[in-house]
Amino acid sequence: MLNLQSLDPATSMFAQFEEKAGPIVLANTFFVPEGRLESFLDLFRRQVAFMKAQPGFVSVRMHRGIAGSQLLMNVAVWESTEALATAFGSPEFQRLVAEASDDIVSYPHIFEQIDL
Secondary structure, three states: OOEEOOOEOOEOHHHHHOOOOOOEEEEEEEEOOOOOHHHHHHHHHHHHHHHHOOOOEEEEEEEEOOOOOOEEEEEEEEOOHHHHHHHHHOHHHHHHHHOOOOOOEEEEEEEOOOOO
C-alpha cells in the first residue's frame, strides 16, 4: 500500500478533512522509484477516472519533476473538503489506493486560494 506522509508535520490531510472549506486544491507530491513510473501512472489514471465521476470534483493535472527527478505532483481542484473526503474515503477508492506499492511515497496537502 502507498506510503502516505504529511507534507506539513503539524497538519495531516485527515485533520484538513475536518476543516469546512471550498473550493480547495489538493496538491499531492509523489516519490516514484526508478522503473515504477509507468505502472504508477496506469494505477493513477484509474484513480482519476473514479474521482472524475464523484460529486464535487472540478479538475486534475499531473506534473513531472525535471532533470531526472523522481517526483510527480498532482494538482486537483474540488468544490469542498467534504466532497474530497467523501470520495477519498469511499471503499472503491481505498481499494485502488491499496494497489499502490509501499515504495511510493505520497505527500498530500489541501490548500485554499488567497486572492492577491
